[in-house]
Amino acid sequence: MKKNIIKISLVALTTFVSLTSCDRNLDQISSINEDQDQSMTRAESFRQALDGAYTAFKGSGYYNGDTGSQLIMGDLTTDNLVRTASGRNTNFAASNFEFSSDNSQTTGLYSAAYLAISRANFVLSYINNGVLSGTKKTNIEAEARGLRAIAHFDIVRAYSQIPTQSAGAKNAIGIYYSEKYSPLSNTASRNLTVDQVYDKIIADLLFAADNITQNDADKGRLSKSAIYGLLSRVNLYKGDFANTIKYGELALGLSPSITTIDNFTRIWKENEGLSRITDGVLFQLSNAPAESNNTVGAAYNQSVPSLRSEFVVDYDLYTAYTANDIRKSAYFTTGVYSKEKYNHVTKYAGNGGPSNVVPIKYLRSAEVLLNVAEAYYKTGNPAQALTLLDKLRKERYSSFTPGTEAGQAILDAILKERRLELAFENDRWYTLKRLNLSVQRSGKGDLFDGTGSPAVKQTLAAGSSKWQWPIPITAIQANPNIKQNDDY
Template sequence: MKKLIYLALFLLVTTSCKDFLQEDPASLMVDSNFYKTEADADAAIVAVYDGLNDQSNIFYRGIYLLAELPTDNAECGQGVANANIFALKNFTYGPVNDRIYVLYTAVYKTIANANIAIDKIPAIPIADAKKNRLLAEAKFVRALLYFNMVQLFGDVPLVLNQVTSLGDVNVPRTAAAKVYEQIVADLEFAEQNLDATNATGNVGRATKASATGLLAKVYLTLKDYPKARDKAKAVIDNAQFGLVDSYFDVFTPQNRFNKEIIFSIQNKGNTGASNGFAMALFLPRSTIPLPGGGTVAGNSADVPTVEFYNSFKTGDLRKNRTFFTEYDAGAGKVTFRPHWYKFFDPSAIANLGEGTLNYPILRYSDMLLTYAEALNEIGGPSTESFEALNKVRRRAYGKPVATANATIDLQGLTKTSLLDAILDERRWEFGFENQRWFDLLRTGKLISTLQAKGITAIKNYNLLFPLPQRELDVNKSLTQNPGYTN
């Protein structure tokens, strides 16, 4: 399987760099004559980022189906027809689940792209600074993907080089601790070698702050709270970044490059090729009329739970940015059950594959809440931990971020109650951003929280997802996570 992945990736990388309609046999790209020039190196990194943009399989929906849908945030809407998706929500899934398989293989395809770049770029004659920056970008993406994989599956095959022979295919699972060591090593290299800022031509690429911010989250997951605190604080103190005044404006198409975004998946949109942010799955189904006739082609597949919708407190402005229950597309207002609204792009109302919004992976508010959580774990509630949390809260209620507000600010909580408050805040702040599963898993509250909400089918072994059976059939070196059978 991995040989097929490699061949598919190689074709993707090479055909993206030449006009394949041009008859030029001399330009036929093979491994021996590609990866020779600076342009080849640039193309290799574009292929790495392009893998992240595979939103149906990775960001946003692939991980959504494992990190948002099974939680108290989301449920299956009327547009879901795939029994494997219902199984994920109902905790009846097993190793034979096409959605798990699609995510797993898509991630490894993109990791393979990163590995090819990391192996090949060192031999290309490029200035050292740029060479190291390109390698750092590939390592950042590899670290990001392995971070998601190790949280979802535990021990996973740690593939760090280009697959070139059958002997490289049957890779056994690597202990999670070793995978995390590699994640940290990749991010430390990225932190040292990525650009500090993105010039116009590099907008959307990972920067030093992207690596630092991701390290903060990795260390928080590893319960290395002093390092999590320090890395989060480094981003918080970076003058490039800050909270956008209005939560609503973080996600508007015209403001998709804003000071709150530390790293996001890029979507172009408005190209006529339906290569933008795909919105059909989370918009209402045949409900919103269009001025020229017909209705918005939503599918109501990915929808929030009503409990999540109702959990927002009075005055929390995030509610009306995260969800919507009515809309007028120009042919009259209609109402419907709560649907996700955060990534809705009105300019693509008639062509839902042309959304221009990016998908955020790291935001400034995440660093504030990471910092608050790390401080609380180190020494309990403190002035600093409350202030970091309260800045996020003030913005949520439309108050000046830097000014104390007695009606909004939290204070006087115990260590346990402060952690609960941070988790609540993360839920309201990051709904539909695929963080809920990871937050509950990291804090040991996944099972108890879901069971308290009536999701009683979850069992202890569901803390990890099963490796796809197809992978075990092909790679006899793999073993399955406990609790799962065919």
Template structure:
């Protein structure tokens, strides 16, 4: 790695100024800081943890490359709009390489910055006296470190359930201060195996689950957040009973059909397990995360990506999620199935909203899929119907079984989590191909279709390349196959 495993003197961590409603407004860096002396109170440690959240926020809510959007662009939920700026077209057409800018270097650098700051907190944790406050700080740091490594692993390496040999393939470098990984600025570590990565991710999360507090305020991890993440990580790792058990530990209830639209205008926190909050009232410190999908004004919507014609029209008319996902955006005389979830807060079209990292709906879908994988079809159907009862009006309980039930779980996952950065990873972890429809970008299916309609299962491009700067700085850091 390139300077990702040393104690940094300029720490992107501290002096977190909190806005109203506990939103993390902005984080000012301090320079020439020494963790041994700076971290001397609960508040200074929490400032450090808030710096970790800031790094996560940086790569999830980047206006041009946010992780809430690129996985949908890489997959089959959306289509490139010809009248837009053609942003991220290199990703949409699978032409990325180790020198491609935007998402690839952003994810690598910001994830490891988050890891660095978390390790600084963990390394100094004994500056605090034993007790609940110390445990909570350590729990947040462990969970955030695990989550940043999890994002690195699923982006740049195979996922354990992706193929029969995924666990033995190259993962990423897991940096732990407890192992002395951050003490040598000239170290050049090699990649560990995927199996080793997931063992360490799970180890950090399981430890965090017994330490972290029930409520740390908006935009921060808490006990529900850790168990929600565990339900996802266990599912990715094929630990299906553990995924079910973790899901059962999450107390956050589903947003109902009335509440759901308000979730995406930040008027409601219903069903949110963990989100990355931004200061949506400040031009200087807000982040127009939604411009990755579109830019709107009073007269037009310049869509970058619209919902795929076949996908959107496969959603039932009595599915309440249709009106949460899509609105009709008009530009240059054409109508498009424009993306609604990141349009903005109530009355706004600036694309500035909080990023919903994990919701109770995903946790329930994780549980349903895990139940199906264990052959517990009646339980899986009950979990799926629990979700559908809050998403359809009128609601009629489903009776699917076998392959039909599996398809229903995956389709509802696709609809529920659409535009939130899941689709590429869901297809990848299941070892499935990406198959885009041959329709065009305009609302009636006409227009220009995608240049590349299929990415076959097992294609090397399911693993993004490691940036050239990193492999050049560390000769022991092997590049992914195919690049």
């Protein structure tokens, strides 16, 4: 097999696992390229290569572009968004539950995530070559395994059942868990159950939690608090509420702020001068004005020069945000396009720099708090669940009084705040999926007052096979051992 010849500043950035796409010829030699084995004899190359794994999360199919971006897919497939009549019809098929194996709207994540995994595994393939030692070595290994874990988690929750979704979900077909850098392999198969995949994800995250030393101040790289927060998220999906609480409390102990009400708007307007507020952010994908091609907010709307939206907030969701809720002004802008008024989603529009160029918040402390509150309720501690819920509400409502909910009303309030807090952060689809709930849209239209054109399809039953997205046909063509999901 030929060795890959790579430019060191982009090491491992152009390698694909063949289970997701065809091989690329990397035998390109120039004055700035060198053999990968040679490049990985320098300690600094490990950081450069690992940064390539982080960069993969900003690619098409993950958090870039306007077709299939995970910044919007978890919302346009649910009751959070309505397609506008004046948009370009991007992602229309997905919003209409027309999922297919040759449509990048729901298949793009698959190859994008395996690319991130391949880059992480590239780093791990050299971790024992003697160049690194001590905490430098274990920290790099911890970061790489952490990134590998969260990419696998994103794949398995999209393309397989979630453990809490049904009685047999844990034993349902999982995904291929790639633990070795092998871009030419075409023998991988979905040989694990869902439960086994989650166990591997958790094992990687636990290694990361024990060994990572990355500075918590750099939100663009994984830290111990971020890893604990991710463990809380994964265990919530697994239905392990004790560990949801355990690791969530550890994350909140290291990073207790859930974003103060004074800072809340500022964390979404990241290109506002040089403030770079990250209060309450555990892990984000850095995206600066210099990267003006990464217009991540374009999946929602463009400025032409007035806002033209592809999707706008559902009217019932919009009115669920009260006037004293800081999130309403942070997330939305009401404006006119083509003589029609809409409630535009401008959570990612930025302010003061290139439009739609902002970092992507992959994990925030507020989500971890909501994970823990839900887990406390489900383990028989509603009082602590309400205490945590009130902690969040105190930082979101300008006039706040402690809640008086009891019983089921506490859980309902937690889930309501989860929807309000994490709207347009790729959460809604997966929350409905893990709770085995149907999609039930409001029937309201796309205009600012709920009139106008409603979504074509209004419901998706909880038991539908469409909750498991189709494996891309290109992946199956490259590797026939990859089994397609049912009904595709």
